[in-house]
Amino acid sequence: MPDRHEMWKDLGMDLEAHDTLCSVLPQAFGDIYLSQENRPEGMAFWDMVVSDIHGIRPAELMEAQKEGRKVFGTFCLYVPDEIIVAAGGIVTGLCGGSQFWVPAGEEVLPKSMCSLIKASVGARLGRTCPFFRIADMYVGETTCDGKKKAYEILGRDVPMYVMDMPQMKRPQDYVKWAEEINAFKKIVEEFTGNEVTVEKLHEATVLLNNRRKALERVYHARKADPAPISGKDALLMMQIAFFDDPQRCTDMANTLAAELEQRIKDGVGVAAAGTKRIMLAGTPMAIPNWKMHHIVETSGAVVVCEECCTGTRYFEHQVDETPTTASEQIMALAQRYMKNNCACFTPNTGRIDDLLRLCREYKVDGVIDVNLKFCTLYDTESRDVQYALKEAGIPSIHIETDYDDNDAEQLRTRVGAFIEMLG
Numbered sequence: 001m002p003d004r005h006e007m008w009k010d011l012g013m014d015l016e017a018h019d020t021l022c023s024v025l026p027q028a029f030g031d032i033y034l035s036q037e038n039r040p041e042g043m044a045f046w047d048m049v050v051s052d053i054h055g056i057r058p059a060e061l062m063e064a065q066k067e068g069r070k071v072f073g074t075f076c077l078y079v080p081d082e083i084i085v086a087a088g089g090i091v092t093g094l095c096g097g098s099q100f101w102v103p104a105g106e107e108v109l110p111k112s113m114c115s116l117i118k119a120s121v122g123a124r125l126g127r128t129c130p131f132f133r134i135a136d137m138y139v140g141e142t143t144c145d146g147k148k149k150a151y152e153i154l155g156r157d158v159p160m161y162v163m164d165m166p167q168m169k170r171p172q173d174y175v176k177w178a179e180e181i182n183a184f185k186k187i188v189e190e191f192t193g194n195e196v197t198v199e200k201l202h203e204a205t206v207l208l209n210n211r212r213k214a215l216e217r218v219y220h221a222r223k224a225d226p227a228p229i230s231g232k233d234a235l236l237m238m239q240i241a242f243f244d245d246p247q248r249c250t251d252m253a254n255t256l257a258a259e260l261e262q263r264i265k266d267g268v269g270v271a272a273a274g275t276k277r278i279m280l281a282g283t284p285m286a287i288p289n290w291k292m293h294h295i296v297e298t299s300g301a302v303v304v305c306e307e308c309c310t311g312t313r314y315f316e317h318q319v320d321e322t323p324t325t326a327s328e329q330i331m332a333l334a335q336r337y338m339k340n341n342c343a344c345f346t347p348n349t350g351r352i353d354d355l356l357r358l359c360r361e362y363k364v365d366g367v368i369d370v371n372l373k374f375c376t377l378y379d380t381e382s383r384d385v386q387y388a389l390k391e392a393g394i395p396s397i398h399i400e401t402d403y404d405d406n407d408a409e410q411l412r413t414r415v416g417a418f419i420e421m422l423g
């Protein structure tokens with residue numbers, strides 16, 4: 001792995017603190033990932049990305065910047081990547097998934113805020129993540145209250161644009177969201193100096209639909225018993241999709257999917273047929289948050305699906321590629337993005353429908369509804385989730401946790417008992 005210190009120095013990073021982060025990741029990755037048996041060969045690509053996670057892609061992004069391209073950092077699935085890509089920009093996900101960044105976030109945010117927000121702010125202000133340094137503009141959205149306030153803080157340090165999300169899904173909300181996407185398009189055009197033409201937006205839509213299809217193809221393979229890939233590996237693919245080049249992500253996911261399809265034909269799995277199949281539902285799991293997957297998969301079960309933004313919500317539903325005018329294209333984007341069922345919407349009954357459908361499709365034995373501590377939206381919604389699953393006869397437990405490993409043993413006991421109860 002090349003020495004990246006010069007690059008990180010150029011980015012104004014705190015090298016000493018960053019070295020501490022870099023020193024713990026290989027051990028954690030080795031323990032959690034490389035210790036797995038019978039992994040698909042295609043995972044070698046994602047292992048390679050992790051081995052130089054703050055090097056390979058940041059170097060590519062900086063090269064692109066030298067060629068005049070702009071990098072946009074995003075925090076939520078509602079921000080339409082298509083607009084950025086159509087303007088020649090590059091999207092990089094910026095959600096922080098490590099406890100390492102939380103203390104720097106807590107210097108400016110209340111402790112009683114979810115780890116994802118604290119880590120995201122801490123990664124920027126602590127200068128310990130190259131992606132947070134590289135992004136030319138951050139794009140936020142008015143989803144939860146914590147994020148809205150965090151964007152005000154981040155906006156003092158970096159150019160920030162916030163999209164005003166509707167909170168309901170009435171006909172007028174679709175119109176409002178289309179207007180908001182149109183306003184965002186103008187901002188992106190100004191910032192990049194490139195016009196988003198009908199042709200460019202069509203190309204970007206096809207590119208990103210193809211990424212969705214490739215990721216979905218991997219997930220489709222997970223419906224098989226025995227599961228041809230661990231939940232941990234599938235999660236890693238998803239986490240890296242947020243900041244990888246879209247075409248490379250598509251190619252790698254398709255190659256992996258082809259291998260998994262062959263495994264299914266050959267009856268090869270990462271766990272024996274009949275191993276209890278778990279779905280994780282709830283708040284997103286940003287890289288390197290592998291905590292719950294690791295606990296489940298070292299407790300005798302396999303994770304076969306994630307109903308969350310680092311799971312099915314990222315790729316389900318294509319954007320309609322048929323529109324031929326700019327306004328129709330924008331409405332197509334609005335319609336697709338509004339199909340995401342995030343807890344920031346009211347009512348959000350579509351999420352319950354999704355959960356029940358996914359349980360059937362992935363032949364799930366039990367659901368672990370995981371909530372990041374202090375996320376009141378998902379926490380409140382968990383009552384409805386538990387009720388609906390109970391009505392459908394699907395066993396479930398609700399777990400509240402954060403990025404800290406202090407509760408790992410306690411969680412292991414609870415998860416172990418749950419899996420045992422599944423019989």
Ligand code: SF4
Nearest residue numbers: 075076077143309342
């Ligand atoms: S959970 Fe909601 S707010 Fe968070 S990334 Fe997903 S869509 Fe956005």
Ligand code: SF4
Nearest residue numbers: 114116144283372375
């Ligand atoms: S997990 Fe909840 S509190 Fe945290 S950013 Fe997402 S919606 Fe907001």
